[in-house]
Amino acid sequence: MQIINLGSGSKGNATVIESEGKLLLVDCGFSRRQMLKRFAEAGFNPDDLCGILVTHEHGDHIYSAEKLCNEFDATLIATAGTIEGGNLVTRNKRVAKYDQMIEHENFSILPLQVSHDTEEPCAFLIENDEAKSLFLTDVGTTDNLDIPVMTDLDYLYIEANHDSEMLATGPYPYFLKQRVSGIGGHLNNEESGKLIKTLAMQSPNLKSVMLAHLSDKNNHPDIALQTVKKTVGDLGDAELLVAMQKTPTDMIK
Ligand SMILES: [Zn+2]
Ligand SMILES: [Zn+2]
Numbered sequence: 001m002q003i004i005n006l007g008s009g010s011k012g013n014a015t016v017i018e019s020e021g022k023l024l025l026v027d028c029g030f031s032r033r034q035m036l037k038r039f040a041e042a043g044f045n046p047d048d049l050c051g052i053l054v055t056h057e058h059g060d061h062i063y064s065a066e067k068l069c070n071e072f073d074a075t076l077i078a079t080a081g082t083i084e085g086g087n088l089v090t091r092n093k094r095v096a097k098y099d100q101m102i103e104h105e106n107f108s109i110l111p112l113q114v115s116h117d118t119e120e121p122c123a124f125l126i127e128n129d130e131a132k133s134l135f136l137t138d139v140g141t142t143d144n145l146d147i148p149v150m151t152d153l154d155y156l157y158i159e160a161n162h163d164s165e166m167l168a169t170g171p172y173p174y175f176l177k178q179r180v181s182g183i184g185g186h187l188n189n190e191e192s193g194k195l196i197k198t199l200a201m202q203s204p205n206l207k208s209v210m211l212a213h214l215s216d217k218n219n220h221p222d223i224a225l226q227t228v229k230k231t232v233g234d235l236g237d238a239e240l241l242v243a244m245q246k247t248p249t250d251m252i253k
Helices: 032-042 065-072 080-085 164-169 174-181 189-201 221-232
Strands: 002-007 014-019 022-026 049-053 075-079 093-096 102-104 107-113 122-127 132-136 155-159 208-212 239-242
Touching: 002 032, 002 155, 014 032, 022 122, 032 065, 049 065, 065 075, 075 080, 075 102, 080 093, 093 102, 155 189, 164 174, 189 208, 189 221, 208 221, 221 239
Parallel strands: 022 049, 049 075, 075 093, 132 155, 155 208, 208 239
Antiparallel strands: 002 014, 014 022, 102 107, 107 122, 122 132
16 A cells, blocks of 8 residues: 655645555546646556545645546546536546445445535545555544544554744734634644644554655745644554645555
8 A cells, every 4th residue: 555645735735545556536636637647757657546535625725626527537526526626527526425435346435524715625534455544634623623533543544734933923914813713714734733742642553654745835834844743742552744835745654
C-alpha cells in the first residue's frame, strides 16, 4: 500500500492511496494537467484510478474531479450536497452518506460529518486489509466530530491550517480572518495538535501523521510542526510530516 499526497494548501489538494494496483484519490483540487504531472512524479498511472473521493465542493478540492472521473472511468464518491454544490456530472458515481460505509474495490470508506461552510462536507475514514487512515481537512471546529469512531488509525492526514497569531496580525481582511477562524473555516495549529493528541491516544499503531492544508500566508511548516509537537507531546513511534503545496510527499516511509 502507498499513500502519497500530491500537494496540499489553498491552491489545491489531492492524495493518492494505492492498494493492490488500484488507486483512490481523496480530493482532486488541481487542474487536469497538474494532476497528471503529479501522478507521473509520484510514479502512478491514472488508468489505475478506480475512484475519486471529494470532501466538499470548494475549488481547491474538486477542480478536475469531474474531468478525471470521466476520462479514466473512475467513480465519483461524494455526498449529495457536494455533488450538487459542485455541479459534478460523471458517468459513475456513488452518493456518500454520513456514517454509512461504502465498499469500493478493496477499500471500505466511511464518510464522517465535519463543520465547514459548504453544503454537506465530510471527512473520510478509509480502510483496507493493511491499514486504516483518516483524511480530515477543512474543519471549522472539532466540537461535533465523531471521535469514538476514529480509533486504531495507522495513518492520519489532518489539517493544520493556520497559526492563530499569524492570522490575527496577517494580511487578510477582517471578514476573511473571521471566516478562517470560525466554525465554517479551518483548524489552527493548536486545535490540530489537540485533536492529534486525542486520536493518537486511541491509535496505538499510529505510523504517521501528515499536517495538511497549511495556509501560505498565515502559517509556515516549521511553526506548524513546532506548535503541534508542543501540543501533542509524545507521539511514540509515529512520524510527523508536512504536506507541501507544490510537490508530492510520501506518507509511508
Ligand atoms: Zn480547502
Ligand atoms: Zn474548503
